[in-house]
Amino acid sequence: MLFNSLSFILFLIIVLALYYSKILNWTNKKRMLLLSSYVFYGMWNPPLVILLWISTMIDWTAGKRLAVEENQKKRKMWLMLSMFVNLGFLGFFKYGDFLLENFVTIVNSVGIDFQAKPMDILLPMGISFYTFQTMSYTIDMYKRKTERARTFLDFALYVTFFPQLVAGPIVRAKDLITQFYEEKKATTNQFIWGLFLLTIGLFQKVVMADTLLAGTSDDVFGSTKLLHGIDAWVGTIAFSGQIFFDFAGYSTCAIGIALMLGIILPDNFKYPYASLGFSDLWRRWHISLSSWLRDYLYIPLGGNRHGITRLYAALMITMLLGGLWHGAAWTFMVWGGLHGTYLILERLQRRFLPFEITKWNGMFLAFITFSCVNITWVFFRARTFEKAWDMIKSMFYMQTGGEKILDTFTIIKVTTVIAILFLCHWFMRNTSMKDVSLKTSPYVLGVVWAIMTFLLIIAQGSGEQFIYFQF
């Protein structure tokens, strides 16, 4: 079920009505939330709920045993079981065809004539998110960093909680399960603020991403021609804005909906396009994934504890796998590799060319960071290396005479939207929406809210999927 759909509005009204009715006690409310979450997921493809159940059962059992087991070998075995099942699902459903394709390429390259039909496996929506979330529980249990979930219901709800089930934020057990122990009820202000966040999230998705930017990005990346530099840049920054509004929009909706239930989810984006460098970027973009990768991949790989070479290797491996997490294609690996390279270069700069960031050079640095990020989006968005390389060639005028496909109004529209986005991120980078709203007159806030709602209504979103659902 998509947040930007009428069926979700009806679903949410029913859930809220039941949640705040007096007929259910807290346990039954949690049962209702769990059932609703399965309905939310099953409305897309009912049989795939079974995967959620399997993941839940395995990790609940593993967590239960890890809580009491003292034998280190057995503890490791339970952890391995959880990893095997979760990564196995991910490997089969997400990377099955990719692995097969590469296997065929390798055997063909050594002279063996072998062809395999693609398996055409359906990718279960949000599988990368819920497997990472549930794995974090067993890993934390193994490391004794978190308490065992008190009841199966609490754990199942943690795995399945519908606001963040299919596209995050990826929440740690200690941050969410514990919230299910005591009865939760949003205060009036929390409820209204949640509704406001839901509106902003939908506005970001439907108006900003789908209406203002997606068309340009699709036209540019869908073109088979070698494009003029301006068109390539505009298409790239359009995608840059689209993916931010799309994904941050989803997270904002998720946080808002949870807040309407009195549940607090962590921020997933903090004005990332005004980042001062790439370490800063990853503290601001998809925070729940980057912190997951840091805690469960980068640090176990050695982090910064074993010298410079190992540090760089850990950074690069983490970013390459982070790229692969986004999609089963080499272009995503290149995207991750570029980010890994940026992070390494930034460390080298700090070591050999340190400089102080002031308010004067800060904006310039943010702009440079944003521009470098845009280059990585080319590989993220392009479906083939050929297309990505054509885009890079066009963007840097390594080949002249590219075709113009965008009209002047579109160029002005996209550059204006992205310039405003960048400036908003810059001015908001050290504050939050909540802080700004506290300083704003409620009537001004109401007017802004009304404008967003009005534009949302006339945009008539056609139920476009969120980009991150495919990851």
Added chain:
Amino acid sequence: MKLKQALITAFLLTLVGVTIWEFYWRTQTDYYIAYLEDDRNQWAEERAKVETATSEDVILIGMSRTGYNLNTHVWEATQGIDPIKLTINGKLPGPVLKDVINNTDFNGTIVLGVVPIGVFGSKKGFRYRVAQEWVDHYYNRTNAQKLGHILSKPLQRNLVLLSSSENNGYNDLDLKSLIKTITLDDGRVPSNDFKLVRIGYNDEDRNLIMYDRLVDNIKYQKEITDQWDKALPGLPAYSEKTEKNVTESIKELISLTKKLKDRGGKIIFIRHKAEDGWLKHAEKNMPKAKAWNKFVEQIDAPTYHFQDYDFMSKHYLPDWSHMSAKDAKTYTKDMVNQLIKDGHLTKH
């Protein structure tokens, strides 16, 4: 934080804004009415009827001419069978025909409206791909999408502001379409001055109905035909490539017809009327002698061309391509009676 005031302010302003917006568009009665838009969801609901269809049933497949010219209510009143209307406005009928013949065991009667460029032309373009997407949507639509469509129906039936279509009419009212109307013709790219406003709406049985404004008002007719005048000269002249497409298409239609007939089904091909610019340019692109006549010679099924029957060619087409709602009723009745007379349909 005084969020209650903010909420109340937002609610009241949104209500006022949406009400003004709705009433403004309601005053534009020549162009807008509230109705349930024929989209891929509505098509999928109609497509589902094929699964339970019997040998007595009739399926209408085609593009907008079949959509406008053949009215299912009149068809039912004349023959006694309510046809399943699987036409797709502006998209090619190939994927639908192939779906019904290859993916179902339907053994009733298919009536296929033939627009030569749509049936005998290339299968690679946007109009073919979108038709295939509609077919795929029938198989892939989720329960959430089905529910969303059900919930959208009362809103679409009552709100003019929801006037927008998958065909992207130039005068659609969704924000994206409204923004698209803003242009700066500075010559950076060739300007897209094809601004075709919508010529009709549809009823809930997917019959397309021409707006009254077009029926006898030359100003509105010209608004459409001027657009055809801009677009149609761009149709390429008949070439070797066209001939290849025609040959392949006929071969495919022969094969599909055989498959349908082998299981007891029937197919009837109808070439509806076109006139003026549409006829001239379509003839240049795919001359009757080289496409339709060649097809008629080879296909083992009944064919009807508007130039061969008075009742098919007598109506005036306000936009050179489609019939008015009134003429469509007469045309449908005459067409069904002709098919009954020729023994291709049975009166019930």
